[in-house]
Amino acid sequence: MLEIMDLHAVVGGKEILKGINLSVNAGEVHAVMGPNGSGKSTLAQVLAGHPAYEVTAGTVTYDGEDLLAMDAEVRAQKGLFLAFQYPVEIPGVSNAYFLRAAYNEIRKARGEEEVDPMSFADLMDEKMALVEMDGAMLTRSVNSGFSGGEKKRNEILQMAVLEPRLAILDETDSGLDIDALRIVANGVNSLRTPQNATIVVTHYQRLLNHIVPDVVHVLAAGRIVRSGGKELALELEARGYDWLLEGAAA
Amino acid sequence: MSSSIDSLVNREYAYGFVTDIEADTLPPGLSEDVIRLISGKKDEPAWLLDWRLKAYRRWITMKEPHWPNVTYPPIDYQEQSYYSAPRSVKPLQSLDEVDPELLRTYAKLGIPLNEQKMLSGVAVDAIFDSVSVGTTMKTELAALGIVFCSLGEAVREHPDLVRKYLGSVVPYSDNFFAALNSAVFSEGSFVYVPKGVRCPMELSTYFRINQEGTGQFERTLIVADEGSYVSYLEGCTAPKRSTTQLHAAVVELVALKDATIKYSTVQNWYAGDKEGRGGIYNFVTKRGKCAGAGSKISWTQVETGSAITWKYPSVILQGDNSTGEFYSVAVVNNHQQADTGTKMIHIGRNTKSNIVSKGISAGHGQNSYRGRVQVLPKAEGARNYTQCDSMLVGNRCGAHTFPYIEVGNNSAQVEHEASTSKIGEDQIFYLKQRGLSAEQAVSMIVSGFCKEVFKELPMEFALEAQQLLGITLEGSVG
Numbered sequence: 001m002l003e004i005m006d007l008h009a010v011v012g013g014k015e016i017l018k019g020i021n022l023s024v025n026a027g028e029v030h031a032v033m034g035p036n037g038s039g040k041s042t043l044a045q046v047l048a049g050h051p052a053y054e055v056t057a058g059t060v061t062y063d064g065e066d067l068l069a070m071d072a073e074v075r076a077q078k079g080l081f082l083a084f085q086y087p088v089e090i091p092g093v094s095n096a097y098f099l100r101a102a103y104n105e106i107r108k109a110r111g112e113e114e115v116d117p118m119s120f121a122d123l124m125d126e127k128m129a130l131v132e133m134d135g136a137m138l139t140r141s142v143n144s145g146f147s148g149g150e151k152k153r154n155e156i157l158q159m160a161v162l163e164p165r166l167a168i169l170d171e172t173d174s175g176l177d178i179d180a181l182r183i184v185a186n187g188v189n190s191l192r193t194p195q196n197a198t199i200v201v202t203h204y205q206r207l208l209n210h211i212v213p214d215v216v217h218v219l220a221a222g223r224i225v226r227s228g229g230k231e232l233a234l235e236l237e238a239r240g241y242d243w244l245l246e247g248a249a250a
Numbered sequence: 251m252s253s254s255i256d257s258l259v260n261r262e263y264a265y266g267f268v269t270d271i272e273a274d275t276l277p278p279g280l281s282e283d284v285i286r287l288i289s290g291k292k293d294e295p296a297w298l299l300d301w302r303l304k305a306y307r308r309w310i311t312m313k314e315p316h317w318p319n320v321t322y323p324p325i326d327y328q329e330q331s332y333y334s335a336p337r338s339v340k341p342l343q344s345l346d347e348v349d350p351e352l353l354r355t356y357a358k359l360g361i362p363l364n365e366q367k368m369l370s371g372v373a374v375d376a377i378f379d380s381v382s383v384g385t386t387m388k389t390e391l392a393a394l395g396i397v398f399c400s401l402g403e404a405v406r407e408h409p410d411l412v413r414k415y416l417g418s419v420v421p422y423s424d425n426f427f428a429a430l431n432s433a434v435f436s437e438g439s440f441v442y443v444p445k446g447v448r449c450p451m452e453l454s455t456y457f458r459i460n461q462e463g464t465g466q467f468e469r470t471l472i473v474a475d476e477g478s479y480v481s482y483l484e485g486c487t488a489p490k491r492s493t494t495q496l497h498a499a500v501v502e503l504v505a506l507k508d509a510t511i512k513y514s515t516v517q518n519w520y521a522g523d524k525e526g527r528g529g530i531y532n533f534v535t536k537r538g539k540c541a542g543a544g545s546k547i548s549w550t551q552v553e554t555g556s557a558i559t560w561k562y563p564s565v566i567l568q569g570d571n572s573t574g575e576f577y578s579v580a581v582v583n584n585h586q587q588a589d590t591g592t593k594m595i596h597i598g599r600n601t602k603s604n605i606v607s608k609g610i611s612a613g614h615g616q617n618s619y620r621g622r623v624q625v626l627p628k629a630e631g632a633r634n635y636t637q638c639d640s641m642l643v644g645n646r647c648g649a650h651t652f653p654y655i656e657v658g659n660n661s662a663q664v665e666h667e668a669s670t671s672k673i674g675e676d677q678i679f680y681l682k683q684r685g686l687s688a689e690q691a692v693s694m695i696v697s698g699f700c701k702e703v704f705k706e707l708p709m710e711f712a713l714e715a716q717q718l719l720g721i722t723l724e725g726s727v728g
Contacts, residue, residue, distance in 0.1 A: 077685045088674070092699055093697065102686060
């Protein structure tokens, strides 16, 4: 589904990604871990098409197409979803209006009919239950005045509504308490199918107790320095990153 | 931030077409003779001609104001024509007699004048250059005693009302453009709602400038008698021309005891091209007087057009417990300039005013909010709340705020809040990541920003205003 080859990317004149290779198949969950500043979030932003990041070398193929040639909205319409580390506030725009606009754009791109507000409300009832959100969240402005946990849950709600083929969760666990973490993880798990894939970018192993990955990658200084099974995450928890970084620096 | 908040193609102004119709246009120039000619063409009574001449004599002693935060080349007032009328428009018995070319023009603008096709619940007065081409729903309104017609017709049919209220809120000596308007005003709408009547439909006037080289000087007068209610909307469009055109209108509102007037404007005059050539100079005086106790006047404006906008819809709060409101969205893109705001003058006791202004600047646009809140010594218990928010799109536009507050009574409470924000690349990216285009994203962010004002508009027009905003901002972000 996703094939990243020798990806290099620069932001603000500084090279952050220095040759990433990563292959993700349908039905898989990949965890990308690594210390601060290793390039985890940059990888997520580059895949989603943030204009501030410039790709200087490498290729990314998504379902056989050149991902890097697509505008950010086209990537989204083709099923790539990024759960933001810092969800953005849009004052005055209700969550429900925003979600329906996004849902309809993605349906249009798939050649499906737009849905009217009534049928959309029914869909929302079902999706809200998944992330244990109450209806009041829908009438509030997008992320405005939301607590950290509410913002993250709102990201997962959007993911549940948009049903992406490839979801990238960028530190969705940061700033979440145990209950919120469980809710978010349950949401993500219930959306897993053999047709879609998830990349979980995280700092800590604890999220991976709830969302169990097929593959764990360790990113350091802009490269993947080690990949392994879910036990790699436990090893990192026990030993830290230093033993891997020494190898990377060499 | 951003190479991308820059480019993108502008959608063309959709109302820029010219109607090819024979017109009776006065040669350029202004003198007492021209005023006599205008007055004569309209068969006006002597008192009105006198009033016009007094205004003219005052006007020639006045200087064009240059305190607004806008710049433009000097206007040669002798180069303008002060009267233009489609030749075919003679007094009409019914709308069936309206020149089909004119009906087609209004249909193209999305304003059906054909009674059968009328949206229920809206009565329309259509003004083409200097004359009214037709008013719909007159019979339905007349049954309730409501007068809704062109000002010219009101001068003939209801001279006492016109004479009593014309100039009672905006005297001819008020300011340079009001004096000019008083001297040469051609047409406008007149509304009178009798005691205790709640007008059951929206009244609206659509102004259209067609003729090249003519100024438009319409004058609207709305009187709401005791305990009555009326909601009124004006819309404006003009053809695209490479030369600028002057539009100096006056609107006067009078609300008597316990009456309410809600006045909404969706202004979409041609704004000039991307380099700032052409467009309408919109120099307008709008003022309402809450003459009676418990009365209320509410202005809502969505200003998306014009090369330059200079207007301050204001309320004189004379009656005790009266309320004035001003809700405004002003958008400038390309080289548009707007200096707009309001004046709230508290005279009566326990008078309240509420101001919500949303300014959006894109391209090279310059947007100024100018507001005056004045509490006179006898205005015991007066209250004002002002909220003034600016949004910037891109790096070459400007937002300015000029609030003036004068309080002459210790019991008054006056609050002013202001904010300036910038549409962020991150907001746009967030929405694009959810499948929306950059244009949809900007439109959504701006609509959210303007929500408090849009909710004040009559339902049918809120959507129109929102779309207009989207169109105006197209090309501002990419």
